[in-house]
Amino acid sequence: MQQITQTEIITLFMVTVVAFVLVLLAAPSFIEAVRRAKFGQEVRDDGPQAHLSKQGTPTMGGAVIVIGFVGAVIIGWIRERQISVQILQILLLTLGFGLAGFLDDLLKIRRHNSKGLSPARKLFLQLIAALVFAVWTYYAPAEGVTPGKILIPFTGLGENAAGITLPVWLYVPFVVLAALGTDNGTNFTDGLDGLLSSVTIPVALFFMLAGALVSGTFGISITSAAMIGALMGFLFFNAYPAKVFMGDTGSLAIGGFVAAAAVVSGCELYILIVGFIYLAEVLSVIIQVSYFKATHGKRIFKMAPIHHHFEMCGNSETRIVTAFTIISALLAALGIIGIWA
Numbered sequence: 001m002q003q004i005t006q007t008e009i010i011t012l013f014m015v016t017v018v019a020f021v022l023v024l025l026a027a028p029s030f031i032e033a034v035r036r037a038k039f040g041q042e043v044r045d046d047g048p049q050a051h052l053s054k055q056g057t058p059t060m061g062g063a064v065i066v067i068g069f070v071g072a073v074i075i076g077w078i079r080e081r082q083i084s085v086q087i088l089q090i091l092l093l094t095l096g097f098g099l100a101g102f103l104d105d106l107l108k109i110r111r112h113n114s115k116g117l118s119p120a121r122k123l124f125l126q127l128i129a130a131l132v133f134a135v136w137t138y139y140a141p142a143e144g145v146t147p148g149k150i151l152i153p154f155t156g157l158g159e160n161a162a163g164i165t166l167p168v169w170l171y172v173p174f175v176v177l178a179a180l181g182t183d184n185g186t187n188f189t190d191g192l193d194g195l196l197s198s199v200t201i202p203v204a205l206f207f208m209l210a211g212a213l214v215s216g217t218f219g220i221s222i223t224s225a226a227m228i229g230a231l232m233g234f235l236f237f238n239a240y241p242a243k244v245f246m247g248d249t250g251s252l253a254i255g256g257f258v259a260a261a262a263v264v265s266g267c268e269l270y271i272l273i274v275g276f277i278y279l280a281e282v283l284s285v286i287i288q289v290s291y292f293k294a295t296h297g298k299r300i301f302k303m304a305p306i307h308h309h310f311e312m313c314g315n316s317e318t319r320i321v322t323a324f325t326i327i328s329a330l331l332a333a334l335g336i337i338g339i340w341a
Contacts, residue, residue, distance in 0.1 A: 004212045008221070011079050012208065015222055016229035019072035023233025027064050031237065031244045034058040057242060060105045062250020065230045066098055069257075072226035077219075084219035086142045086211075086264045089133060091223070093260035096129025097183055098253030105247040116248070126180055129256070134175035137263055138168050143216020150174070151266045153273060154338040158214045163266065178268050183255030185278025188285060188305040190251035192317045193240035195307060197231040198325040199277045200254055202332035204228045206274045207261040210339050220265050227257050240317050267339075274335040277328050281305040 035058050070091070077087055103125070104116035116122075141147045144158045148171040155162035166174060190196040204227045211220025234250075237243045246254075258275060262268050272279060284306035291300050302312035310320050 008212060008218060011076055012212070012221055012225040014079065015072045015076040015225040016232075018075050019068040019226045019229025020233040021229075022071045023064050023068035023230050024236060026067055027061070027234070027237050027244070030061065030064050031058050034060060034244070057245055059109070059245040059247040060102070060249050061234065061238065061244035062098065062101065062105075062246035062248070062253055064244075065234050065246060065250050066095070066253055068230035068233055069094070069223075069226045069253075072229055073223055076222035076226065080218070080222070084222070085140050086217060086219035087223055089137055089140075089264055090220070090257060090260040092136070093129055093133045093179060093256040094223075094253050095256070096133070097126055097179075097256030098249055100125040100129070101248030101250070101252030104252075105249050123180075126183060126252075127176065130176040130179040131172070133179065133260065133263070134172040135168075137175065138171050142214075142220070142264055144214040145217065145264070145266045147171075149266050150268050151270075153269055153335070157210060157265075157267075157339045161266075175263050175268070178263065178271065179256070179259040181282065182259040182262070182271055182275065182278060183252055185275065185282045186255035186258065187248065187251045188281040189278055189307070190246060191305055191307050192311070192321055193242040194235055194238050195317075195321045195324060196246065196251055196254060197235050197238055198321050199328040200258065201228055201231050202325070202329040203258055203274045204231070204261075206270070206332040206335045207258075207265065207267070209336055210265050210267055210270075211261070213339065214265070217265055220261055223257065224261060227254070240321070270335050270338065273338065274328075274332045276331050277324050281307065284309070 073087060073091065077084060100117070100122050104122055107116040138147055146159055146163075146165060148166045148168065149163045150166065151157065151161050151163040186196060186200070189199060204224045208221045208224035208228065211217045211224060234246065238246065258271065258278075262271050284301060285304045288299060288301050288304035291298065301309040303309055307320050307324065311317065
């Protein structure tokens with residue numbers, strides 16, 4: 001485990017600020033263009049009734065996140081003056097999943113309903129991106145990461161940390177499932193104003209630190225810093241009451257980033273800790289649907305995903321977002337303790 005240098009700290013700060021500023025500059029024009037094109041959010045009829053007032057709110061704001069993210073990553077890459085395979089790998093999964101989300105959003109807008117790409121087509125696009133990413137990361141791992149090695153939490157980082165090393169025929173399916181599962185988690189989490197951005201900032205902070213502490217994996221830190229800055233900028237427009245929604249363009253791209261950062265650093269199992277909110281959202285849906293089918297109509301939660309359950313219990317969106325963000329921050333801190341163990 002290496003020490004973070006002053007130069008690296010300056011680079012990460014610069015990348016964060018650049019992403020933040022790019023989003024702040026691009027968002028107003030984007031929102032106005034989307035509003036003029038009448039690209040509004042199609043709210044689900046089976047969601048909370050209070051959300052019906054959000055019908056028509058400009059959507060696809062995730063494109064602004066991606067612009068700020070990619071622009072800042074390029075600046076950081078130029079400053080480091082070296083080609084980073086990890087950055088390319090993270091960009092692949094982030095943009096690949098983001099493209100699937102963009103096409104989904106576009107179809108929703110054109111059809112004027114909440115159904116976009118068919119689940120099979122969306123899964124196919126994600127599967128292709130995840131497969132290419134998984135094979136690439138196995139045969140071209142980061143400098144300080146052993147190919148196919150899954151680190152065990154609270155045993156440190158890098159080659160000296162305890163872990164399970166999988167052969168390629170097990171590693172690739174594992175990574176694909178981890179990527180798809182994480183992406184579903186971020187997609188379900190994006191249900192309240194500012195929620196996904198707020199809970200993901202601590203997650204990205206965890207990966208920024210993890211990348212900086214292992215020799216040869218600073219590219220992970222650069223992409224994480226860029227995501228932090230982009231999400232902070234987006235919150236200016238997405239916090240309650242939201243002026244724009246990120247749509248699947250943003251939620252799937254964010255899921256791609258989180259999964260990619262975890263895989264490239266060998267921290268796949270840490271997603272269960274730092275990304276617990278994503279996991280809770282997915283599990284609440286699985287439990288709700290399974291129980292509903294098994295009992296022929298009974299429900300455990302008032303509504304799923306679980307943030308809607310708390311909303312139906314009388315909590316405001318801002319209260320839920322604040323609570324989930326605090327939990328995410330505490331778990332990210334726990335994860336940081338785990339990589340220092």
